Amino acid sequence: MTRVEALRAIYPRLEDLVVVTIMGAVAAELQGIGHRPNFFYLQHAMGLASSMGLGIALARPERQVVVFDGDGSVLMNLGGLTTLARYRPRNLVHVVFDNESLLSVGGFPTATSTGSDLAGIAAAAGVPRTARATTMDDFTRAFDEALAAHDLTTIVAKVDAVGPSKFVTDLSLLENRFEFQRYLTRR
Numbered sequence: 001m002t003r004v005e006a007l008r009a010i011y012p013r014l015e016d017l018v019v020v021t022i023m024g025a026v027a028a029e030l031q032g033i034g035h036r037p038n039f040f041y042l043q044h045a046m047g048l049a050s051s052m053g054l055g056i057a058l059a060r061p062e063r064q065v066v067v068f069d070g071d072g073s074v075l076m077n078l079g080g081l082t083t084l085a086r087y088r089p090r091n092l093v094h095v096v097f098d099n100e101s102l103l104s105v106g107g108f109p110t111a112t113s114t115g116s117d118l119a120g121i122a123a124a125a126g127v128p129r130t131a132r133a134t135t136m137d138d139f140t141r142a143f144d145e146a147l148a149a150h151d152l153t154t155i156v157a158k159v160d161a162v163g164p165s166k167f168v169t170d171l172s173l174l175e176n177r178f179e180f181q182r183y184l185t186r187r
């Protein structure tokens, strides 16, 4: 499974959700499928997309929040998982696209390539629902079940280490920041 295929498969479900991604390849891929005002791409801050999602989920319990993360980013801030578990926002689905590499900066292997299990780590941190997906069917099922479960879920989707052909988009950081803020305050 590639990440862009997985994103395309669930893209229609994202229309009314609040979406936060980590930077780099996943942000470029989601923008390539189609940017929406409810999408925020957290630049630079590896490991903090789940923390931003947590803040939004706690402040807006009536909204469903989805975070798209990367294995390298999660590994850089494993404490983010314990904080998620501690506050247990029932309206947050945390998707980790695990390509076993730091793809956006050249593809150096991460610790998941030597067996570290992020779903197991999330469960041990106290995340109440965790899932592993290696196929598109697994992934779309796990995503739909997580939305229906109304509880904090981390889904670790194993994806190929391939990314977009270009990372530069025509959406500026500030434009995304103000548009997303306006979206959240109006809805």
Ligand SMILES: Cc1ncc(C[n+]2csc(CCOP(=O)(O)OP(=O)(O)O)c2C)c(N)n1
Residues within 6 Å of the ligand: 022, 023, 024, 025, 026, 043, 044, 045, 046, 069, 070, 071, 072, 073, 074, 099, 101, 102, 103, 104, 105
């Ligand atoms: C704190 C920090 N260190 C390093 C970087 C440089 N950097 C940008 S993207 C990236 C790799 C991200 O890896 P992962 O989350 O696994 O996503 P992937 O690129 O594989 O899609 C790195 C190291 C950064 N943005 N922030």
